[in-house]
Structures are given as structure tokens and as C-alpha cells.
Amino acid sequence: MKYPKEVVLTNCTEVSIRPLQPEDEGRLRAFYEEVPEIDRWYMRFDVRDPEVIRAWARGGQDVFSIVAECGDRIIAHARLHTHRYGCYHHQGRLRIIVLPDFRQKRLGSWMLLDLIRYAMEKGLREVRADFVVGVEDAAIESARKLDFFKKALLEDFVIGPDGALHDLLIMTKQLHKDWGDF
Ligand SMILES: CC(C)(COP(=O)(O)OP(=O)(O)OC[C@H]1O[C@@H](n2cnc3c(N)ncnc32)[C@H](O)[C@@H]1OP(=O)(O)O)[C@@H](O)C(=O)NCCC(=O)NCCS
Known part of the structure; x- marks a missing residue:
């Protein structure tokens, strides 16, 4: 894949998408400071922990990150987590935050497509994303549009900041060998 990739959002804003670099650590931290607290709550990692951000910025074989920039500011981050060995090694796990x-300007879709393509190039068989029902419905909708299907629904599985339980929807997308089958 060729990076940086310039995309024009539906409101004509020009944005550049590229892999995250170690030098982005400070700007990625600033990005997560801007992410609403309610979105941070439902993440699997504490993105206010500098060690978490440092590890992502340094990268590694098990996580591939791309960011979108508008000017000098990171405005979106998307990750694909993979496993080198064992029962999950055929699968990648996606997470995107804009x-x-x-939002609602197609940036999430652009980034999702890039990660799907990367997963295909890596030879993965499927990608997975987990969504909190009633909270991440926009994400569920955008995943559906890209042929993600329901794999399982874990009822009353995650807890909100107010103590209320929410269902967790696991969605997967089967990958094929080339874009022709996409
Ligand atoms: C989910 C998220 C990444 C989507 O990014 P985005 O740039 O707004 O998404 P897009 O503009 O590409 O939208 C793609 C489709 O998703 C759906 N969608 C997006 N936002 C929506 C909303 N608020 N309500 C309903 N549908 C929505 C639409 O079907 C849209 O297609 P359309 O443009 O043809 O109408 C973004 O809303 C976000 O960061 N949410 C908080 C974190 C989160 O839920 N992450 C998902 C975990 S993987």
C-alpha cells in the first residue's frame, strides 16, 4: 500500500492517512486527550496511560496502526491487532476512533478499508470487531456496510460508567485472497 494516502472527506477537508511512527507518540497522546471520555471508557486499553501510547507508537509485530492527519494534528487512529501463533493467528482484531x-464524513470507512486490505496482504482469514450495542451503533452500521456479520451477541457483558450492563456484539468479516472477491 502506498502511503501517505491523501483523501478528501465529504465536507471537502483534505486528510492524509499513513502508518503511525514512533515520533508520533506526543501527538497521539494529544489525540486521545481530545477523544470524549465516553468513547475512552469502552476501549480495551487505558489510552491515558503513556505506556499504552508509547507501545502503539513503537509498533511491533502484533499491532499495525494507521493515523489520519489534518494539518499537523492527528484526527483518527485505527489499529489491527494480530497473533503470531495459536488459535487466533488466522484472525485480526480492529479498532477505529475518529x-x-x-465523524460521518467517510473517514472511518477509508481507514477500515485500509486495515482490511492490510489484513488481506498479511494472509489473515478474517477480521473481527467487537461493539457495545446501544453505544457504538454508528460503528456497527459502518461495519455492516463493509460486509461484517454478527458472530455472537454476549448479553449484559460490558459495564457502562453508570453501572448499567450492555450487550457486546462480535462481528467478523471473511477475507479473500484478492480485492476481486471483496
Ligand atoms: C465508528 C466511527 C469510527 C465511524 O467513523 P466515521 O468516520 O464517522 O464513519 P463514516 O463517515 O465512514 O460512516 C460510514 C457509515 O457508518 C454509518 N454511520 C456513521 N456514523 C453514524 C451515526 N452517527 N449514526 C448512524 N450511522 C452512522 C453510516 O451508515 C455511514 O455510511 P454513510 O456515510 O453512507 O451514511 C466513529 O463514529 C467513532 O470514532 N466512534 C466512536 C468510537 C467507536 O465506536 N469505534 C468503533 C469501535 S471499532
Whole structure:
């Protein structure tokens, strides 16, 4: 894949998508400071922990990250987590977050497509994403549009900041050998 990739959002804002670099650590930290607290709550990692951000910025064989920039500011971050060995090694796990001002302008879809393509190039058989029902419905909708299907629904599985339980929807997308089958 050729990076940086310039994309124009539906409101004509120009954005550049590229892999995350170790030098981005400070800007990625600033990005997560801007992410609404409610979105941070439902993440699997504490993105306020500098060690978490440092590990992502350094990268490694088990996580591939791309960021979208508008000017000098990171406005979205997407990751694909993989396993080198064992029963999950055929599968990648996706997570995408876009700053609120840049949502509903197709940026999430662009980034999702890039990670799917990367997963295909890596020879993975499927990608997985987990969504909190009633909270991450926009993400469920955008995943459905890209042929993700329900794999399982874990009822009352995750807890909200107010103590209320929510269902967790596991969705997967089967990958094929080339884009022709996409
Ligand atoms: C989910 C998220 C990444 C989507 O990014 P985005 O850039 O807004 O998504 P897009 O503009 O590409 O939207 C793609 C499709 O998703 C659906 N969608 C997006 N936002 C929506 C909303 N608020 N309500 C309903 N549907 C929505 C639409 O079907 C849209 O297609 P359309 O443009 O043809 O109408 C973004 O909303 C976000 O960061 N949310 C908080 C974190 C989160 O839930 N992450 C998902 C975990 S993987």
C-alpha cells in the first residue's frame, strides 16, 4: 500500500492517512486527550496511560496502526491487532476512533478499508470487531456496510460508567485472497 494516502472527506477537508511512527507518540497522546471520555471508557486499553501510547507508537509485530492527519494534528487512529501463533493467528482484531468533528464524513470507512486490505496482504482469514450495542451503533452500521456479520451477541457483558450492563456484539468479516472477491 502506498502511503501517505491523501483523501478528501465529504465536507471537502483534505486528510492524509499513513502508518503511525514512533515520533508520533506526543501527538497521539494529544489525540486521545481530545477523544470524549465516553468513547475512552469502552476501549480495551487505558489510552491515558503513556505506556499504552508509547507501545502503539513503537509498533511491533502484533499491532499495525494507521493515523489520519489534518494539518499537523492527528484526527483518527485505527489499529489491527494480530497473533503470531495459536488459535487466533488466522484472525485480526480492529479498532477505529475518529474525533467527533470529523465523524460521518467517510473517514472511518477509508481507514477500515485500509486495515482490511492490510489484513488481506498479511494472509489473515478474517477480521473481527467487537461493539457495545446501544453505544457504538454508528460503528456497527459502518461495519455492516463493509460486509461484517454478527458472530455472537454476549448479553449484559460490558459495564457502562453508570453501572448499567450492555450487550457486546462480535462481528467478523471473511477475507479473500484478492480485492476481486471483496
Ligand atoms: C465508528 C466511527 C469510527 C465511524 O467513523 P466515521 O468516520 O464517522 O464513519 P463514516 O463517515 O465512514 O460512516 C460510514 C457509515 O457508518 C454509518 N454511520 C456513521 N456514523 C453514524 C451515526 N452517527 N449514526 C448512524 N450511522 C452512522 C453510516 O451508515 C455511514 O455510511 P454513510 O456515510 O453512507 O451514511 C466513529 O463514529 C467513532 O470514532 N466512534 C466512536 C468510537 C467507536 O465506536 N469505534 C468503533 C469501535 S471499532
